[in-house]
């Protein structure tokens with residue numbers, strides 16, 4: 305952990321689409337393994353607090369779980385709300401619009417009404433929170449809840465409120481297509497601070513505000529609203545718990561998995577893809593590039609394997625079901641084309657989430673990690689890969705799309721690619737194999753050092769500081785007291 309300082313003394317209330325807990329096969333509940341939850345743990349441990357999230361349809365979610373010092377507030381949603389708010393407005397309107405229209409966003413008024421209704425449900429739950437006498441700090445996460453800051457502000461006028469967007473914020477000309485652009489911006493601007501992964505997304509947001517909200521002005525990193533209130537904006541790239549991944553990479557279980565994989569793939573260059581099965585991740589383009597690579601290099605076919613691990617995602621949405629069909633058709637086609645009688649297939653496709661030690665073993669095994677999204681807010685897979693490689697003293701190459709937030713942090717140490725240029729990407733795959741071992745090892749070392757320096761604890765600390773600063777500037781006399 306880079307910095308153990310907790311930048312707030314207030315109770316922390318996280319408002320997010322999902323709760324920070326998951327259920328084991330034997331039915332027991334425990335804190336989830338994701339980066340956000342891990343990063344929040346030490347802060348919540350110190351200051352205490354609460355977490356509001358959709359229950360995901362589960363029953364019997366407990367009020368507390370061992371090892372996580374927060375009250376859980378599970379919200380049940382109706383079938384209609386899940387369809388309208390989650391699958392509809394969040395994932396078929398906002399998700400494609402914010403990812404540069406890789407698919408066409410669907411505009412449906414009933415989904416918008418459902419989004420408003422569910423955001424209000426979250427805000428009303430927030431109003432019920434009792435965490436001692438002090439005004440809590442509300443930290444709202446992601447595109448599902450962009451109206452919540454304004455709704456919570458109406459109920460908790462004195463509290464610091466912050467929002468973080470985990471996906472890109474689109475350029476103003478794309479954002480302008482949304483009929484409810486003004487309402488969403490007003491929702492966000494009730495926060496004291498709005499955080500993004502990169503300076504570009506931050507700038508896109510500020511430019512949208514100055515176009516859409518009459519009288520709003522941009523002053524450096526701040527937005528000045530017509531009533532004089534200032535809203536801070538900041539670019540804080542999310543990251544991983546680098547220490548945890550370094551340990552995981554050399555854990556005995558990981559080593560056992562790795563030994564098996566090394567035996568299975570002996571004598572072959574292993575290319576790897578690890579993604580949620582999402583059309584933003586560029587899996588189709590990646591497969592096409594691999595096909596071109598094999599077409600051009602008959603000699604490589606015997607010594608090559610591409611492993612694609614795809615975790616199922618949003619399979620209630622048509623675009624995602626269609627994507628699965630097209631990826632699986634493509635995998636079958638490539639394997640049909642290049643597999644020799646008695647030989648192994650070139651593409652190994654796993655459609656599932658895999659346990660962490662196995663994931664770390666694949667990261668260590670890979671000669672080339674293909675992180676080639678068409679658009680991605682940050683991309684944590686890239687950070688997990690370089691951390692695991694470095695811990696295992698590996699020299700794997702990161703082939704990284706320039707349209708990811710992570711590309712800004714890794715610069716020229718990754719092999720930068722434009723995934724829309726499929727043929728170009730197939731040539732870069734060859735380049736990756738041609739780099740000298742010492743060069744590859746140095747690149748891994750530098751990228752991993754950057755992840756260690758800017759780990760997820762730093763992200764939490766930077767975000768909470770920005771929110772506290774914004775709130776202090778708004779109510780110097782009132783901060784720390786409950787306003788209602």
Ligand code: ADQ
Pocket residue numbers: 470471542578579580613614615656657658659663680681682683684685688
């Ligand atoms: P995601 O789109 O989900 O996140 P990403 O940042 O890559 O993308 O995180 C995926 C996580 O899932 C990683 O921790 C990875 O290890 C795990 N994962 C993926 N496939 C897996 C598999 N088959 N088995 C097991 N684990 C798997 C959104 C944004 C990103 C942003 C994050 C955090 O789209 O741009 O980086 O939020 O803000």
